[in-house]
Amino acid sequence: MILAFFRNLSRDLVRQPLRTILTLSGVTWGTFAVILLLAFGTGIGKQQMKQFRGLGQSIILVFPGQTTMTYNGLPKGRPVQVTPDELRRVKERVPGVRTLSPEFISSRNIRYGREQLLNTVRGVDVPFESIRNTIPGHGRFINDIDVQERRRNCFLGATIAKNLFKGLDPVGQRVMIEGVPFTVVGVMIEKDQNSNYNGQRDTHCAFIPWTTYMTLYGEKYVQNFIVQPSDPALSKQTIAALRNYLGERLGFNAQDKDALFVWDFSDFERQFNVFFTAFNIFLGIIGSFTLLVGGVGVASIMMVVVEERVREIGIKLAVGAKRRDILWQFFAEANCIILIGGAMGFFLAALLLALLPVEKLQEYIGIPKLNPLVGIVTVLILVAIGTLSGLTPARRAAATDPIVALRK
Amino acid sequence: MIEFRNISKVYKMGEVEFVALKGVFIAVQKGGFISIMGPSGSGKSTLMNIIGCLDTPTEGSYYLDGENVSGLTFDQLSTIRNRKVGFVFQNFNLLPYASAYENIELPMLFNGKKNTERKRRVNELLEMVGLLPWARHRPTEMSGGQQQRVAIARALAMDPPIILADEPTGNLDSKSGHEIMDIFSRLWKEGRTILMVTHDPAIAAFSQSTIRLLDGAVQENGAAH
Ligand SMILES: Nc1ncnc2c1ncn2[C@@H]1O[C@H](COP(=O)(O)OP(=O)(O)OP(=O)(O)O)[C@@H](O)[C@H]1O
Numbered sequence A: 001m002i003l004a005f006f007r008n009l010s011r012d013l014v015r016q017p018l019r020t021i022l023t024l025s026g027v028t029w030g031t032f033a034v035i036l037l038l039a040f041g042t043g044i045g046k047q048q049m050k051q052f053r054g055l056g057q058s059i060i061l062v063f064p065g066q067t068t069m070t071y072n073g074l075p076k077g078r079p080v081q082v083t084p085d086e087l088r089r090v091k092e093r094v095p096g097v098r099t100l101s102p103e104f105i106s107s108r109n110i111r112y113g114r115e116q117l118l119n120t121v122r123g124v125d126v127p128f129e130s131i132r133n134t135i136p137g138h139g140r141f142i143n144d145i146d147v148q149e150r151r152r153n154c155f156l157g158a159t160i161a162k163n164l165f166k167g168l169d170p171v172g173q174r175v176m177i178e179g180v181p182f183t184v185v186g187v188m189i190e191k192d193q194n195s196n197y198n199g200q201r202d203t204h205c206a207f208i209p210w211t212t213y214m215t216l217y218g219e220k221y222v223q224n225f226i227v228q229p230s231d232p233a234l235s236k237q238t239i240a241a242l243r244n245y246l247g248e249r250l251g252f253n254a255q256d257k258d259a260l261f262v263w264d265f266s267d268f269e270r271q272f273n274v275f276f277t278a279f280n281i282f283l284g285i286i287g288s289f290t291l292l293v294g295g296v297g298v299a300s301i302m303m304v305v306v307e308e309r310v311r312e313i314g315i316k317l318a319v320g321a322k323r324r325d326i327l328w329q330f331f332a333e334a335n336c337i338i339l340i341g342g343a344m345g346f347f348l349a350a351l352l353l354a355l356l357p358v359e360k361l362q363e364y365i366g367i368p369k370l371n372p373l374v375g376i377v378t379v380l381i382l383v384a385i386g387t388l389s390g391l392t393p394a395r396r397a398a399a400t401d402p403i404v405a406l407r408k
Numbered sequence B: 001m002i003e004f005r006n007i008s009k010v011y012k013m014g015e016v017e018f019v020a021l022k023g024v025f026i027a028v029q030k031g032g033f034i035s036i037m038g039p040s041g042s043g044k045s046t047l048m049n050i051i052g053c054l055d056t057p058t059e060g061s062y063y064l065d066g067e068n069v070s071g072l073t074f075d076q077l078s079t080i081r082n083r084k085v086g087f088v089f090q091n092f093n094l095l096p097y098a099s100a101y102e103n104i105e106l107p108m109l110f111n112g113k114k115n116t117e118r119k120r121r122v123n124e125l126l127e128m129v130g131l132l133p134w135a136r137h138r139p140t141e142m143s144g145g146q147q148q149r150v151a152i153a154r155a156l157a158m159d160p161p162i163i164l165a166d167e168p169t170g171n172l173d174s175k176s177g178h179e180i181m182d183i184f185s186r187l188w189k190e191g192r193t194i195l196m197v198t199h200d201p202a203i204a205a206f207s208q209s210t211i212r213l214l215d216g217a218v219q220e221n222g223a224a225h
């Protein structure tokens, strides 16, 4: 019986192709648009976030500056100077600091054979790797022994490695930095990074142990340091504790924002997330309205269809159809059309995404992603629309007077 | 088994009322073959529709097999239409996009009959009306006579005891018309009750007796042939 019902249904749909296609197209288009919109939305959001995290995940950047307030009789205008030793104590004593790394930065001459470049050299500590996501694609990052023994080992960004070695394997090779030989211990993976500070982007940098840096270039104070908070949600408290601690140690007012300039990325990331969630909700709403318009299209075409099909309804009633048989028939037809249209739209969107040359566009829009959640929500919306847009025509169809219908 | 007691039917069109049937008393016994005649607009189709439970009277009571069906709901009447009567119309009223097979099957779809049972019955009926090779064809591909035979097969799908035919030969040439009447005669001999509207005395001659209507009233009942 149920089988017969569906056989009947498919016959009614298939044998009147023009009508079916007309109705289908609205829903297909609506679903297609929604799926694509949200897929691109997710892709763009993910890509932006990835590029953003090129700098590191939930990090706090601290730049020592100059005092602009007096402190315990000390005048303003004094430079705040932070040594790596001081930072070791910060790590031990300031609550909320998971780990940190000092950073020395300067532009240096780097040479391999005949190739000679002027690039940023960063003197850093071991935790730098995890804080800033300088993941080795080959070899390793600076390690504890390198730092303890002030080894002349270096870790290269992908671009610098490519430009110096032209495809040769750099790991184990010797490069000259300001005429001093360094052994390459690793090369970083390619990474996207859309924000930066002091010096070039990571792919253009050479990283060396901070101890080596201090010895070779006679530097005593860090340019800046980076902190990874234990809990990014509590970054504000961590920063306050940091200001208090260093203020007391180095002699500046904890309220003096210029003594320590702090760039809190976890805060940024939160705002960024909020923005993209809002963006996706916006896209979702637009999409839902598109679907709704498709649904209204189905409803109005079904209304016309009911007009056209009064005779069919009359015949069915005459041979014993109950009102609810007719109601179900039209209701099921509307839903079938909407679900088939939705499936087609989904399929077309998936096809387009599969055929799109995403690699070329990836840097700008990321990889558009068919989000399963979007799929489920779309199906739910479609079912809701199917119910609403099927019910009115179906009720009208079921209310047909067989006498009037058969006289036509 | 079909009994009208003072049946009236009034159609309301806005303010205007039109009396299509007024105070009709009729009784048709099981196994009868009755023809209904009368000028156009005299209420023949209205009478048939009420007998077939497709329409309901405004006044009076209608007893079918001893049951007063006047007070039944639409869906209860649907069940009666499905089991007890088979309609045959002047303009065939077949589903244009469905095959002969599917048209004949239609009444059984509203009754929960099993697939195998439906198949057997449809083929049996196709054979009976001589259209087995036409099973997959649509009405538009068939002659009027063939279409009417499909319609008769459909009317018989649920094996109803009553056949109601409203000018079944009205759109057919006389040869096809006589073929249709041969089928009706056979059905009658099998024991079915047949009521048939016609304008043609030659067609009415197939029946046992005639009811004549004029302006919604019975003018003559039981003129035997
Ligand atoms: N649904 C309706 N609404 C209004 N008037 C109707 C309706 N059905 C029938 N009538 C009117 O009732 C009268 C009787 O109609 P009916 O169809 O029963 O006549 P008939 O005898 O079958 O005529 P014909 O030979 O032309 O088929 C006609 O005047 C018709 O206009």
Ligand SMILES: [Mg+2]
Pocket (backbone or CB within 6 Å): B044, B045, B046, B166
């Ligand atoms: Mg008539």
